[in-house]
Amino acid sequence: FDEAAARAARARQAQLTKPPGSLGRLEELAIFLAGWRGTDRPRIDHAQAIVFAGNHGVCAQGVNPFPQAVTGQMVANFQAGGAAINQLCRTAGADLTVIALDVDRPTADFTEGPAMTEAECLDALARGGAAVDPQADLLLLGEMGIGNSTIAAALGHGAFGGAARDWVGPGTGADAARIALKADVVARGVARHGHRPPLSLLAALGGREQAAICGAVLAARLARIPVLLDGFICSAAVAPLAAADPALLDHCLVGHLSGEPGHRALSAALGKRPILDLGMSLGEGTGAALALGVLRGALACHNGMATFAEAGVSGA
Amino acid sequence: FDEAAARAARARQAQLTKPPGSLGRLEELAIFLAGWRGTDRPRIDHAQAIVFAGNHGVCAQGVNPFPQAVTGQMVANFQAGGAAINQLCRTAGADLTVIALDVDRPTADFTEGPAMTEAECLDALARGGAAVDPQADLLLLGEMGIGNSTIAAALGHGAFGGAARDWVGPGTGADAARIALKADVVARGVARHGHRPPLSLLAALGGREQAAICGAVLAARLARIPVLLDGFICSAAVAPLAAADPALLDHCLVGHLSGEPGHRALSAALGKRPILDLGMSLGEGTGAALALGVLRGALACHNGMATFAEAGVSGA
Numbered sequence: 001f002d003e004a005a006a007r008a009a010r011a012r013q014a015q016l017t018k019p020p021g022s023l024g025r026l027e028e029l030a031i032f033l034a035g036w037r038g039t040d041r042p043r044i045d046h047a048q049a050i051v052f053a054g055n056h057g058v059c060a061q062g063v064n065p066f067p068q069a070v071t072g073q074m075v076a077n078f079q080a081g082g083a084a085i086n087q088l089c090r091t092a093g094a095d096l097t098v099i100a101l102d103v104d105r106p107t108a109d110f111t112e113g114p115a116m117t118e119a120e121c122l123d124a125l126a127r128g129g130a131a132v133d134p135q136a137d138l139l140l141l142g143e144m145g146i147g148n149s150t151i152a153a154a155l156g157h158g159a160f161g162g163a164a165r166d167w168v169g170p171g172t173g174a175d176a177a178r179i180a181l182k183a184d185v186v187a188r189g190v191a192r193h194g195h196r197p198p199l200s201l202l203a204a205l206g207g208r209e210q211a212a213i214c215g216a217v218l219a220a221r222l223a224r225i226p227v228l229l230d231g232f233i234c235s236a237a238v239a240p241l242a243a244a245d246p247a248l249l250d251h252c253l254v255g256h257l258s259g260e261p262g263h264r265a266l267s268a269a270l271g272k273r274p275i276l277d278l279g280m281s282l283g284e285g286t287g288a289a290l291a292l293g294v295l296r297g298a299l300a301c302h303n304g305m306a307t308f309a310e311a312g313v314s315g316a
Numbered sequence: 317f318d319e320a321a322a323r324a325a326r327a328r329q330a331q332l333t334k335p336p337g338s339l340g341r342l343e344e345l346a347i348f349l350a351g352w353r354g355t356d357r358p359r360i361d362h363a364q365a366i367v368f369a370g371n372h373g374v375c376a377q378g379v380n381p382f383p384q385a386v387t388g389q390m391v392a393n394f395q396a397g398g399a400a401i402n403q404l405c406r407t408a409g410a411d412l413t414v415i416a417l418d419v420d421r422p423t424a425d426f427t428e429g430p431a432m433t434e435a436e437c438l439d440a441l442a443r444g445g446a447a448v449d450p451q452a453d454l455l456l457l458g459e460m461g462i463g464n465s466t467i468a469a470a471l472g473h474g475a476f477g478g479a480a481r482d483w484v485g486p487g488t489g490a491d492a493a494r495i496a497l498k499a500d501v502v503a504r505g506v507a508r509h510g511h512r513p514p515l516s517l518l519a520a521l522g523g524r525e526q527a528a529i530c531g532a533v534l535a536a537r538l539a540r541i542p543v544l545l546d547g548f549i550c551s552a553a554v555a556p557l558a559a560a561d562p563a564l565l566d567h568c569l570v571g572h573l574s575g576e577p578g579h580r581a582l583s584a585a586l587g588k589r590p591i592l593d594l595g596m597s598l599g600e601g602t603g604a605a606l607a608l609g610v611l612r613g614a615l616a617c618h619n620g621m622a623t624f625a626e627a628g629v630s631g632a
Contacts, residue, residue, distance in 0.1 A: 293606070297408070
């Protein structure tokens with residue numbers, strides 16, 4: 001983070017033709033992007049969106065009403081341009097990369113043992129990092145994986161404690177009985193693996209798309225590319241990084257507050273304030289893609305507005 | 317509102333490749349636009365944004381730290397393309413119309429008498445209505461007028477009651493002493509004029525840009541053009557319409573929850589849930605222009621996504 005660039009961006013904000021602070025969060029976002037990109041006039045010429053997809057052994061417990069085949073079918077839908085994320089990336093101007101992580105080979109059921117071996121987890125981390133385009137100005141992260149709201153609940157519960165029932169929710173459409181089942185499954189998984197240190201917790205409770213998201217976040221950090229995380233699943237995916245060191249997520253924003261009930265507490269635990277709150281719970285990166293519009297607006301104002309002096313407007 | 321078109325849009329939403337309801341507010345917005353535009357596949361090919369500007373006699377009471385000359389200077393800034401609203405309209409794809417309403421001839425001070433005569437109010441209403449392009453698919457409304465957060469507080473207080481201090485706030489940058497002064501000014505204005513029926517209240521407490529906003533809202537309604545109001549000032553401008561008949565605002569959305577403290581209660585009184593909440597308080601239509609990006613995303617998903625059948629994706 002380049003403090004000098006952030007300071008220069010803040011000084012520019014104070015000269016633009018508006019009352020100080022009146023653009024609210026847009027001002028903060030412009031200064032944040034300036035600091036991470038190392039320039040007082042940051043641009044988003046190339047926004048990369050990555051959707052990571054994976055399948056989960058814990059589906060054997062009946063946590064999700066959809067068949068696991070839907071994960072691969074949705075990957076095909078992403079590739080054909082028919083999913084929500086395709087439309088929102090086109091609207092917001094993001095280039096979509098779809099990475100299917102062995103969707104025909106689900107992880108193991110975490111109630112019976114670790115979901116991934118350490119080697120499998122490291123492989124997914126590396127593939128996530130390798131998917132990041134180092135030329136991008138901004139990275140949007142999303143995911144697809146039948147059953148992964150249960151994975152997210154387990155990672156949140158494992159990293160931040162509380163009660164299992166506070167981390168579960170309807171996901172793609174679980175009814176009350178299935179939500180109770182999810183809470184039981186999550187409680188059993190965390191009882192088995194919750195003592196592990198953060199990266200081992202990621203392997204034991206996570207899935208390939210969660211590990212890949214962590215890898216992409218770390219790779220983006222090295223390249224000073226700010227990250228726009230989607231919602232509940234992405235926030236939970238990086239919970240092990242926060243448990244290891246909260247500063248690892250300093251370059252990350254959360255695109256939207258998910259309708260999934262655990263996301264409010266999870267965002268607070270991560271110290272993040274989601275940009276949008278529209279009751280969405282689809283995943284895929286859809287909340288991040290919508291929030292990209294807000295970032296574009298923030299930079300359009302930051303870079304395009306006239307100063308008081310340029311416009312001949314009187315001050316207070 | 318075309319119920320059949322809304323029903324058809326709702327039926328389409330249920331077939332798109334996503335769990336039912338998972339696009340949250342985006343689904344509601346697509347259905348709302350379908351109903352008002354009378355088609356199950358609404359588009360926003362032409363979004364018109366109008367900024368109305370006016371000056372206010374109540375500034376003689378010292379309610380605003382900026383000189384009234386800033387209103388005209390900002391109109392020039394809008395026309396030169398240097399203001400925040402210019403950048404956000406360009407980013408979101410809206411055509412900006414700027415209407416200066418006799419900014420060199422402020423209204424009267426409402427603490428001493430009616431701000432406008434009925435004839436002046438009707439003239440501004442008519443000019444607001446005439447500014448609406450009947451070919452627009454969507455109308456965004458914004459405003460500029462030094463002192464008009466005091467006007468807004470008076471209209472909100474006059475239309476919906478409560479205490480004057482609950483309707484005032486910092487506006488463009490009032491300190492605690494000036495906010496207390498604003499509350500006193502608003503209380504005096506409402507004590508003098510609060511007994512009047514809604515349209516007379518608009519004339520007595522409002523300004524030309526407030527009356528023009530009401531005129532534009534009514535004209536859009538006749539042309540079945542949905543309206544995206546900006547924030548606090550625009551919401552207060554239409555409070556007299558809500559007091560006359562809340563259904564007059566059925567075609568209106570509120571773009572964002574303003575940082576101005578009175579806007580939360582005002583939105584609730586209007587029965588509106590603002591789309592964004594980003595701590596903005598600039599006016600000009602900036603919150604509406606940012607929210608246009610959300611509407612564009614909602615329609616991109618609605619019109620562009622594949623159905624379960626088209627994509628070969630299994631249901632639950």
